[in-house]
Amino acid sequence: MNYGLHLLIYFDIYAILALSLNLIVGNSGLFTMAQAAYFAVGGYTYAILTMNFGFGFIPAAASAMFVGGILSLAVSLPAWRFRGDFFVLITLAVQSLLFNVINNWSNTDFPPGTIRNLTNGPLGLAGIAGPTIWGTKLDTMRSLSVLSSVLLVICCLVFWLLQVSPWVRLLKSMRDDELAARGLGKNVRLLKIQVLTIGCAFAALSGAVYSSYVTFIDPSIATLDQSILLLSMLIVGGTGNFRGPLVGAAVLLALPEILRLVQLPDWMAGNVRLLVYGLLLIAMVHFRPQGLAGEYKLR
Amino acid sequence: MQIILNGLISGSAIALLAVAFQSVYLPTRVFFLGLAGVYAMAPFIAYGVLNSGGGWMLAIPLTLSLCVAVSIACEWANHAPLSRRNASDGAHLIASLGIYIIIVQVISLVWGNDAKALRTGLNATTQIATLVVTEAQLITLCGSTLLVGGTALFLTRTDLGVRLRALADNPLEFQLFGYDLNSHRILAFAMAGFLASADSLFVSFDVGFDPHLGMNALLLAVVVVIIGGYDSFWGPALAGALLGILRALVVWFLGAQWQDATTFILLVFFLFMRPQGLLGRSRRLEVQI
Numbered sequence: 001m002n003y004g005l006h007l008l009i010y011f012d013i014y015a016i017l018a019l020s021l022n023l024i025v026g027n028s029g030l031f032t033m034a035q036a037a038y039f040a041v042g043g044y045t046y047a048i049l050t051m052n053f054g055f056g057f058i059p060a061a062a063s064a065m066f067v068g069g070i071l072s073l074a075v076s077l078p079a080w081r082f083r084g085d086f087f088v089l090i091t092l093a094v095q096s097l098l099f100n101v102i103n104n105w106s107n108t109d110f111p112p113g114t115i116r117n118l119t120n121g122p123l124g125l126a127g128i129a130g131p132t133i134w135g136t137k138l139d140t141m142r143s144l145s146v147l148s149s150v151l152l153v154i155c156c157l158v159f160w161l162l163q164v165s166p167w168v169r170l171l172k173s174m175r176d177d178e179l180a181a182r183g184l185g186k187n188v189r190l191l192k193i194q195v196l197t198i199g200c201a202f203a204a205l206s207g208a209v210y211s212s213y214v215t216f217i218d219p220s221i222a223t224l225d226q227s228i229l230l231l232s233m234l235i236v237g238g239t240g241n242f243r244g245p246l247v248g249a250a251v252l253l254a255l256p257e258i259l260r261l262v263q264l265p266d267w268m269a270g271n272v273r274l275l276v277y278g279l280l281l282i283a284m285v286h287f288r289p290q291g292l293a294g295e296y297k298l299r
Numbered sequence: 300m301q302i303i304l305n306g307l308i309s310g311s312a313i314a315l316l317a318v319a320f321q322s323v324y325l326p327t328r329v330f331f332l333g334l335a336g337v338y339a340m341a342p343f344i345a346y347g348v349l350n351s352g353g354g355w356m357l358a359i360p361l362t363l364s365l366c367v368a369v370s371i372a373c374e375w376a377n378h379a380p381l382s383r384r385n386a387s388d389g390a391h392l393i394a395s396l397g398i399y400i401i402i403v404q405v406i407s408l409v410w411g412n413d414a415k416a417l418r419t420g421l422n423a424t425t426q427i428a429t430l431v432v433t434e435a436q437l438i439t440l441c442g443s444t445l446l447v448g449g450t451a452l453f454l455t456r457t458d459l460g461v462r463l464r465a466l467a468d469n470p471l472e473f474q475l476f477g478y479d480l481n482s483h484r485i486l487a488f489a490m491a492g493f494l495a496s497a498d499s500l501f502v503s504f505d506v507g508f509d510p511h512l513g514m515n516a517l518l519l520a521v522v523v524v525i526i527g528g529y530d531s532f533w534g535p536a537l538a539g540a541l542l543g544i545l546r547a548l549v550v551w552f553l554g555a556q557w558q559d560a561t562t563f564i565l566l567v568f569f570l571f572m573r574p575q576g577l578l579g580r581s582r583r584l585e586v587q588i
Contacts (some may be wrong), residue, residue: 031389082570084388085330089521090570093563096518100560224514228400235393271404271412278400282377285386285394 005141009213011253012148013206016155018233018245020202023159026239027168028195029175030079034091035203036226037098038068042204043211043221044102044119050129050212052113057131057138057147061208068204069197071098076196080189083178095227103219124218131212148209155202156242162198163242171195172240225274232277235284238291247293252277301430302547308436310543311443312502316520317527317535318450319494324529325467326487330388332395332517333373334495336402337366339513341496342417342503343410349417363496370492371485373398378488379481399514406510414509417500435505442501446494447536454532463487515559522566528579538577 021035042064049055049063074097078090106121113125131138131147138147162168174181174188181188211217220226229252237248256273264272284291316338323331341362348358377394422433432440454460466473466483474480499508502516523542527534542562549561569576 031392078567078570081574085392086525086570088330088392089518089525090567092518093566096559096563100556104556228396231393231396268408271407274400275404275408278397278404281397281400282394285390285397286377286380289390 002141005145007253007257008145009141009148011249012145012152013210013213014230014233014249014253015152015246016206016209017203017230018237018249019155019159019242020199020206021230021234022239022245023162023202024195024199025234026241026244027163027171027175028192030075030192030196031084031088032075032091032196032199033088033224033227033231034075034095034098035200035230036224037095037102037222038071038200038203039207039210039226040102040217040219040222041071041098042068042207043217044125044207045204046208047125047128047211047217048113048118051125051127056135057133057212061205061212064204064208065201068207069201072196072200073193074098075200076193079192079196092224095222095224099219099222102222119219122219124216125211126216128211128215128217130215144213148213151205151209155205156246158202160242167194229277232281234291236280236291238293240290241293243293244291248291251292302551303544304430304432305436306544306547307540308432308440308543309547310540311440311447312498312539313516313519313523313543314536314539315443315446315498315501316495316516317523317539318447318532319491319498320517320520321524321529321532321535322450322463322494323487323491324524326463326470327378327382327484328388329378329382330392330395331373331378331488331491332392332514333377333398333402334370334491335513335517336399337370337373337492337513338495338499338516339508339510340369340402340406341366341499342415342508343406343510345500345503346410346415346417346508359500362500363493366496367489367492369402370488370495374485374488379484382484403510403513410510412510414507416507417504433505435501439501439505443498446497450490450494451532459486519562522562524576525566526569526576528576530580531576531578534576534578 017035017039021032024030024032024035042061045064045067046060049060050057055063074094075091079087082090102119103122105118106123107117108121110117112120112123119125131144133147138144170181170186171191173184174186174191178188207221210221233248233252234245235248236251237246238244255276256269259269259273259276320331320334323329323334344362344365345358348361349355353361373395377398378391381391381394418435422435424434425432425437452460454464462473462478462483463486465476466478466480466487470480473483499513499516502508502512519542520539523538524535526542527536527538529535542565545565546558546562549558553561
């Protein structure tokens, strides 16, 4: 039972993350590889605020979203000038920078979470408080899964409303022909800032849920491998609509469980999982560019 | 002075990989991330041959030819079909990322995830005035310089090289002159595989290797291509040397953990201040985006 709930919580977390990435990649065509770093930013913000300042879940998660949204400027300002491969490269640079900051902002002479030892470096922050909402501590698997599922439903609602809004239609027009959108007098610079702020803020929210559930966070969640996993979710599930990211998150989270059934030895399980991700990426690009349930064809 | 020399040597290796990346990127516009897989694979093949009793005389040609074969296979089975369908840059990039992941995971499954070394024992050193250079560093510096110089000669002095440059300039016109696009693309991929695997052997011989070193090395090479100017040949070579020196200075003054961050800050600085790179030509706005 607990195992099923654990999977449900992970699905909720990654589904929010995939939806946030879909908003950016699927609708605006801005191919970001830095989403895992914003996930980590959210996780760390939540951890520091709850550990050191006694914040409850809602203010801490809201602050995480705020910090993620502000830091998204690191990706959105370069997006004014760059598209395609060069934008991907900029986002890789941002990913690397944020990872380096998280990995190196430490000084073991000071307690973790303080300004001199903000992230505790590679050791990470342990003992993060579980979510507390209006004085009630949610510490059972069942209550945590309800919380994450409610958050997923709220996020789904927000993304669905966005997806059917004129704003996303404008984003799609920018994705398909930026010059034409500019020619029609649309402010694409503002649009890029908006979409990346919203996308990164929701990535930070899922990071906050992650760290409140796992109660430990270290820089490994901000690595390039994590970004690749997210990208795979989007490519496999499909982009540009609402269903795709949910399907992608479900498939890629189910994959390790299926591999567990095959009873691979421990030393090869991780490698085989990544190998399958690689094969899926190639297969999808060649045979089903719109993903399993997507709308936008990555031609 | 010693720091600058060390930086110059590691910079020459970065520059060689940059030339390898460019040799695919310019003629085909494919962002060949799979090259990072080829780069990661090379020392493992050499390691396998050396461990099974074959000497360097067998290991080097076998490694280079296998890496060239894999590079050609990437084009033949993946990028060429995508290009025939007019796939977008994004599709090429993702498929190429898939290839990189597959190669790295296969390497990890066969040889394990831990770091290895191609040589045993201490490195012989040579003293030049007050500077100390190890044997492996000397091989890297000479080998990289020779290969970059050789590639420059190939591209400017031979008929085939000139044709590759023509292809980079305008693929459509190139075909209108009756040249075969596919075979020249395969040649570009073969060249990239050859240069990247040679570079990988130099670096691994010096500092050891593990399955995950490819992506970082390739990203550095791409940074160098952008800083140097992606349509220039000598720009990336110069930028490679400069970046190598900068990284060595960062290790000396700030610590090794800030190397990558500084590199990417430099990249962002160039992209904003001088997007055409050190020696690149500035272009019209619609070509840039």
